Amino acid sequence: MTISLDPTNPSSKKLQPTGWLRYFSFSLDHKVIGLQYLICGFIFYLIGGALAGAIRIELTSPLSDFMPREVYNQVLTLHGTIMIFLWIVPVVNGAFGNYLIPFYVGARDMAFPRLNAVAFWLIPPSGLMLISSYFINGAAQSGWTAYPPLSITTPAAGQIIWILSVLLLGGSSIFGGINFIATILKLRRPGLKLMQLPMFCWAMLGTSLLVVISTPVLAGTLILLSFDIVAHTGFFNPNLGGNVIVYQHLFWFYSHPAVYIMVLPAFGLVSEILPVHCRKPLFGYATMVYSIMGIVVLGLIVWAHHMFTSGTPPWMRLFFTIATSFIAVPTGIKFFNWVATLWGGKISLNSAILFSCGFIVNFVLGGITGVALAQVPFDVHVHDTYFVVAHFHYIVYGGSVFVIFSSIYHWFPKFTGKMLNENLGRFHFALTFIGFNLCFAPQHWLGLNGMPRRVAEYDPQFELVNQISSMGALLMALSTLPFLFNVFQSAFQGKDAGDNPWKALTPEWLTSSPPPVENWKGEAPLVIEPYGYGKNNSQQESKITK
Amino acid sequence: MDMEKITPNKNQKLPNEIAMTSVAPKQQSSQNTISETEDHEDFRLFGLIAFLIADGMTFAGFFAAYLTFKAVNPLPAGAIYELELPLPTLNTILLLVSSITFHRAGKFLEKRDSRACQKWLIITGLLGAAFLVSQMFEYFSLPFGLTDNLFASTFYALTGFHGLHVTLGSIMILIVWWQTRTPGGRINYENKFPFEAAELYWHFVDGIWVVLFIILYLL
Numbered sequence: 001m002t003i004s005l006d007p008t009n010p011s012s013k014k015l016q017p018t019g020w021l022r023y024f025s026f027s028l029d030h031k032v033i034g035l036q037y038l039i040c041g042f043i044f045y046l047i048g049g050a051l052a053g054a055i056r057i058e059l060t061s062p063l064s065d066f067m068p069r070e071v072y073n074q075v076l077t078l079h080g081t082i083m084i085f086l087w088i089v090p091v092v093n094g095a096f097g098n099y100l101i102p103f104y105v106g107a108r109d110m111a112f113p114r115l116n117a118v119a120f121w122l123i124p125p126s127g128l129m130l131i132s133s134y135f136i137n138g139a140a141q142s143g144w145t146a147y148p149p150l151s152i153t154t155p156a157a158g159q160i161i162w163i164l165s166v167l168l169l170g171g172s173s174i175f176g177g178i179n180f181i182a183t184i185l186k187l188r189r190p191g192l193k194l195m196q197l198p199m200f201c202w203a204m205l206g207t208s209l210l211v212v213i214s215t216p217v218l219a220g221t222l223i224l225l226s227f228d229i230v231a232h233t234g235f236f237n238p239n240l241g242g243n244v245i246v247y248q249h250l251f252w253f254y255s256h257p258a259v260y261i262m263v264l265p266a267f268g269l270v271s272e273i274l275p276v277h278c279r280k281p282l283f284g285y286a287t288m289v290y291s292i293m294g295i296v297v298l299g300l301i302v303w304a305h306h307m308f309t310s311g312t313p314p315w316m317r318l319f320f321t322i323a324t325s326f327i328a329v330p331t332g333i334k335f336f337n338w339v340a341t342l343w344g345g346k347i348s349l350n351s352a353i354l355f356s357c358g359f360i361v362n363f364v365l366g367g368i369t370g371v372a373l374a375q376v377p378f379d380v381h382v383h384d385t386y387f388v389v390a391h392f393h394y395i396v397y398g399g400s401v402f403v404i405f406s407s408i409y410h411w412f413p414k415f416t417g418k419m420l421n422e423n424l425g426r427f428h429f430a431l432t433f434i435g436f437n438l439c440f441a442p443q444h445w446l447g448l449n450g451m452p453r454r455v456a457e458y459d460p461q462f463e464l465v466n467q468i469s470s471m472g473a474l475l476m477a478l479s480t481l482p483f484l485f486n487v488f489q490s491a492f493q494g495k496d497a498g499d500n501p502w503k504a505l506t507p508e509w510l511t512s513s514p515p516p517v518e519n520w521k522g523e524a525p526l527v528i529e530p531y532g533y534g535k536n537n538s539q540q541e542s543k544i545t546k
Numbered sequence: 547m548d549m550e551k552i553t554p555n556k557n558q559k560l561p562n563e564i565a566m567t568s569v570a571p572k573q574q575s576s577q578n579t580i581s582e583t584e585d586h587e588d589f590r591l592f593g594l595i596a597f598l599i600a601d602g603m604t605f606a607g608f609f610a611a612y613l614t615f616k617a618v619n620p621l622p623a624g625a626i627y628e629l630e631l632p633l634p635t636l637n638t639i640l641l642l643v644s645s646i647t648f649h650r651a652g653k654f655l656e657k658r659d660s661r662a663c664q665k666w667l668i669i670t671g672l673l674g675a676a677f678l679v680s681q682m683f684e685y686f687s688l689p690f691g692l693t694d695n696l697f698a699s700t701f702y703a704l705t706g707f708h709g710l711h712v713t714l715g716s717i718m719i720l721i722v723w724w725q726t727r728t729p730g731g732r733i734n735y736e737n738k739f740p741f742e743a744a745e746l747y748w749h750f751v752d753g754i755w756v757v758l759f760i761i762l763y764l765l
Contacts, residue, residue, distance in 0.1 A: 112593055178596040186589040216600045217607035224611065224703060233692060233699035235611070241622050241696045246614050250607055 034099030080144030106189025177211030203268025218254030278345025291330035324374035351425025355406030362398025387447025418494030435475025644673035
């Protein structure tokens with residue numbers, strides 16, 4: 001779709017590099033940046049997925065026969081780091097946040113477009129740097145947590161490159177967070193109140209607050225760790241009088257909120273997708289908002305539940321058990337709100353809602369094991385076993401990644417103006433859902449029976465269950481093929497979507513697909529009821545279904 | 547920022563705007579220009595404050611680490627970790643006075659007296675440089691080095707990270723000083739955001755120093 005902008009607008013030329021080349025340029029358009037994040041993140045997802053495949057192949061037999069142990073450690077570290085810092089965080093925040101937030105607040109772009117482009121362009125180099133460390137003396141071997149003294153005693157080159165790339169990615173994340181806070185709080189269209197914003201805005205506001213508050217602490221910690229490695233100081237080195245527990249506290253002060261940084265935007269996205277496809281208003285808008293803010297506050301004071309076996313004093317265990325259990329309350333409110341939104345709705349069982357429902361199922365399972373893990377008597381037995389691996393993947397894959405796929409099915413018509421193939425989409429969902437549960441559900445059993453995580457070799461009694469898990473991983477790998485085929489085929493030969501194929505009421509659908517450079521040709525529409533489905537008196541509903 | 551340079555062109559109606567269908571009819575009357583939402587308030591200072599909160603959290607992490615070390619880890623036998631008070635007290639005074647002089651420079655910028663503004667800026671910059679020299683002097687006179695023991699390492703990491711901030715702030719002051727010259731400077735009464743940003747950053751660095759001084763030297 002071509003548009004003619006006001007010729008006196010000095011930025012119009014710079015904002016519009018044309019054609020596919022603009023996705024490789026320093027574009028300031030939030031929609032281009034959003035798609036840059038999405039595609040870049042997906043490429044890293046494929047790399048991280050290949051690494052996960054290598055891990056599962058290794059674990060089909062109890063001996064480390066597929067790759068040497070050092071390589072296994074590197075693959076494990078790269079898999080974790082890539083999936084967290086280069087796939088989920090940039091995609092749920094950067095991709096969908098950048099694409100949708102300016103529409104939702106009624107703006108033409110983010111508050112700081114140039115900072116936005118800088119934040120994106122920090123990601124590909126740091127990702128390449130991280131992966132290239134494998135070819136220079138080997139990548140980091142200490143897992144994505146980089147606990148000292150392990151991270152101090154393993155080869156230094158890979159660990160330092162790991163630290164540098166995580167620092168760059170953290171910087172990118174902070175810049176993005178500042179941008180989202182300014183956009184949501186300051187760039188709202190006149191007349192639009194905070195409590196009228198779509199839920200994704202609240203999720204992004206909460207996430208960005210967590211990013212701005214907690215990421216710098218990780219940055220400071222990693223700087224101290226790099227001093228330990230390069231300058232041989234002793235901050236976290238017990239041999240030199242240092243204290244490893246301080247590293248764990250500082251690390252988890254970021255990395256526990258990081259889980260919410262990965263999953264809160266997913267909550268927001270699901271809250272956008274469900275009402276559209278079941279034609280009902282989002283249930284309990286205000287309670288959703290308070291739950292998000294409750295999760296933000298509680299999320300900052302629960303970090304030490306990762307450290308129950310690190311010699312934490314009893315009072316601290318008690319406090320963090322109680323605080324962590326409390327998080328189940330706002331999360332439970334959100335879960336019941338989504339179920340209540342679906343309840344009695346005219347649900348169209350398309351790929352988007354299937355993935356969203358898959359998310360709800362997986363997430364409640366991961367949430368239950370999460371509450372279990374918060375209890376000290378249980379945690380000390382399953383700490384650092386496959387039970388934790390299963391729980392974590394139920395949250396970030398069953399939670400965030402399912403929502404990413406759901407969002408791609410939901411917003412692909414907006415991105416490209418073409419519809420995705422629904423049958424292929426349902427096939428993709430079935431493969432992913434079965435493969436995911438086949439891969440990770442047995443890992444609960446493995447963990448409860450004492451199989452430690454992060455090892456290439458294990459007790460032969462676990463072989464069969466590990467092979468079942470690897471079969472699930474194979475299905476997950478295969479599920480990517482129909483998805484990729486679907487995306488490429490639909491982008492070129494898909495049927496035209498029109499501007500609003502889902503008859504949705506949120507503002508991004510009230511413009512053309514794909515949207516013009518500055519989002520609207522006229523003034524931004526004032527959408528005060530983004531979820532006003534099924535209301536006859538709703539001015540927007542009658543406008544769209546005319 | 548490009549956003550502010552966009553001048554409204556109220557009279558020119560774009561041909562394809564009339565065919566706009568997705569906007570409720572109520573709003574149709576006021577949408578003859580695309581510049582309406584472009585004239586937003588300047589929130590660059592807001593963004594800077596958000597960044598300073600993030601930056602402050604980095605220091606908070608360092609302080610938390612130092613306080614935990616102090617509470618849990620004993621100083622090994624024979625290790626030397628002693629700090630003298632006079633020089634850091636002088637440093638504190640230097641930075642606090644520099645905050646006042648920066649503020650004075652701002653007052654003169656508001657009175658459109660760029661010469662006086664520049665004078666106070668150069669005083670601020672010199673105070674910052676004096677702080678750095680004095681800090682350097684302290685480093686060389688201390689009886690312990692970076693890797694001697696845990697507390698020595700933490701001391702150098704904390705003061706070094708703060709010194710990095712002072713260095714960056716001094717460079718900013720230098721740039722602001724150069725840009726407030728008349729004629730030719732780009733910072734003046736109308737465009738004073740760079741000045742305000744540098745001033746806020748400088749106050750922030752001073753505030754961090756006060757906390758650092760209390761935690762590192764007095765406690």
